[in-house]
Amino acid sequence: MKHEFKQTEPKWQKRWEEAKAFRTGEDAGKPKFYGLVEFPYPSGAGMHVGHIKAYSGLEVISRKRRMQGYNVLFPMGFDAFGLPTENYAIKHNKHPRIVTDENIAHFTEQLKRVGFSFDWDRVVDTTDHNYYKWTQWIFRKMFDNGLVFRDKTLVNYCPSCKCVLSNEDSQGGKCDICHSDIVQKSKDVWYLRITAYADKMLEGLNEVDFPENIRVQQENWIGRSTGAFVNFKLSGTEETLRIYTTRCDTLFGVTFMVMAPEHPLIDKYSALINNMPEVSAYREECGKKTEFERTQLVKEKTGVRLDGLCAINPVNGKEIPIYISDYVMMGYGTGAIMAVPAHDQRDWEFAKKFGIDIIQVIKGGNIEECAYDGDGEMINSGFLNGCTNKKESIARMLEELEKRGIGEAGVQYKMKDWAFNRQRYWGEPIPIIHCPHCGMVGVPYEELPLLLPEVENFEPGEGGESPLAKIDSFVNCTCPKCGGKAKRETDTMPQWAGSSWYYLRYIDPHNDNELADFEKLKYWLPVDWYNGGMEHVTRHLIYSRFWHRFLYDIGVVPTKEPYAKRTAQGLVLGPDGVKMSKSRGNVVDPLDIIDQYGADTLRVYVLFMGDYGSAAPWSMTSVRGCKKFLERVASLTDMITGTSDKKVVKSLHATVKKVTSDIESMKFNTAIAQMMTFVNEVYACGGIAKDDLFTFITVLNPFAPHLTEEMHEVLGGKGLLSLAAWPEYDESMLAEDTVEIAVQVCGRLRATIELPRDCSKEDAARIIAESGKIAAFTEGKTFVKDIYVPNRIYNIIIK
């Protein structure tokens, strides 16, 4: 037969749909497999070939597991709240609901055209009120459990999106949505206390199967450090300047203090500061800098001394000057540091520039040239003098600090609490009411979902207030506690809210009474295998692990961790080897490929193009190669013989074996290569028995389901091939009677020779000698020794 994909692909997609072939089973007698792929944001641009690659990995694995008799949950949904939709809606004066519905319909159509085996009865849409009811419910639970708080602080603010962003959303000082420079702005912000879960999230990493780089990236993002808080008195006041340090052992080497420019004590004691105009000017200058400018490396240290204000070193009573400098951040530790220029390079640079003393307290290095941060004997350090072990010095200092009540051990995290509110329309309303008497009160659970109201104008206000603030009927309400007049919170949740728990909803997507039935959660959790992009490692993956752990703590989910195993696919690059982007014009549209070459070709190609986890450039000629392979496969129906050649049978068993194991380790490229080898073998031998062809198309089915279903039908197969049993292979069929091994002389390949399998060393040596193949190389030399690895090599050493 011919590979008539234009007819057969829609035909089989329709059959699968009618038969509900991929509906999730819950048969208790079978093992379960929950395969999860990151659900897409349904943008107006439609799908990208990158989506196809991202989903095809677990698609193949899920199809294979289904054929192996598992209950498979392989769902799909849409993460549909978000700014692009809202901006599109504003620009085209269309309601975001309508835009979202159109985009979801378009994405669904595209996904179906690829032939993915998702369970379409379980689709979730984060913007559906039946879904976001539970997003709000989880938020309320967090509120009840003290994980939600409001604080007026400096936040990352995107002037272009007119929106507050979390730390995770402003990495590198750029807005994650529009790539504008982030500015620091003082604002009232809702926070989720994710830092309270930092340790639990670190611990959890030990019980999941994440690749090393993902684990390390998460650890670094959480950024746990252990150290000490030390209290310095401000001379002439009762005030304490509290600092955090990881090197309390160097306390005797402190020669100045540095506070972040925004540090509140500066305002509090401005009356004592003689050069306040200069200080204010510096602070203003820092405020203007973007986060990016401020954190630029290789930057000269700047700062101003607080003239008139001094700190007292608690261990030796020395009076030390205080500076403000933007190399100290308000957001980490206490926003102030003790500076030890002898042993910290940043402090050293600052001291050199401002002519501050440098006191060495650890022997070693040359502090004239740079700070010394190595080990050595303690000097100039009172009771620590003579100690040579850093750990011990720290322990002894901590003991002293605690004994004298001037400090204590402490832990800090780089991860910050999650700035959770957005001043935009297209998101989940935050279910909180502000009551003048009772303060912040949660919207009662029975009133959830708190529906997103209709507005005329989706645009945020110039002052950075949410569009919802303009709707009096939404804003004005009564306090659920005291019944008095109150106002609703008008900000909405960030896009990451809905995606933090969607994998739970797939398990029980239509449940009106709870987020998901606990028994079902017990059956399906954890997600067995989660595949997605590397870009989500320090965002979605962190956030959802946090939410899951919280839900575990309040007894809503049965597992500590949501995902047992995580993998990541590599990017699909443009034909020019650069990341695909509209501006470069190197984007490949999956629908164009499907129209020209078929969905099966697309599926095979995205998995064949290279190592699944690595980036690889798109190649149109290679796409054609994959199409050619499928055409050769289709033609096998015209090559049926009574029995297969022995070589074909052997190659078939080898193929079943390799495809079976390669799929499990995501080595799809070599699995496909093996199938190509097999087809080449059939062509070389001129035919194949029907049963053997059935076996072959069964293992090819997860990759090219449409073509193989068609072949199965043409060959008279019954039922759907996609639901057939995965074939077994016979190891004994693979064993050869003879093997060809390499014959080396002094480690250099000189010949190859056919030997009986598992031949003894004596026999091997004799057969090789008798063959005379290496005589020319050993002639007249002295035998030293020989090395024989059965079925591999024979190496003879001579002199």
Added chain:
RNA sequence: GCGGGUAUGGCGGAAUCGGCAGACGCGCCGGAUUUAGGAUCCGGUGGGAGACCGUGCAGGUUCGACCCCUGUUACCCGCACCA
């Protein structure tokens, strides 16, 4: 600066344990078929005339190294004045 990773033909990439480097595909060359082109099928294809040389570079361990060790270079990704 720190952390993680990569480096193999003209190209994408293979290579369980340290045991015949270059599977498979693309491209290219040749042949068959064809009025021709395309498509298809068959064969060839790391370099070198050769002895030989070949897995970023320089060493080391080993009978034997893409693989292990030391040093080094280039590139990619993440974080980045984190006290």
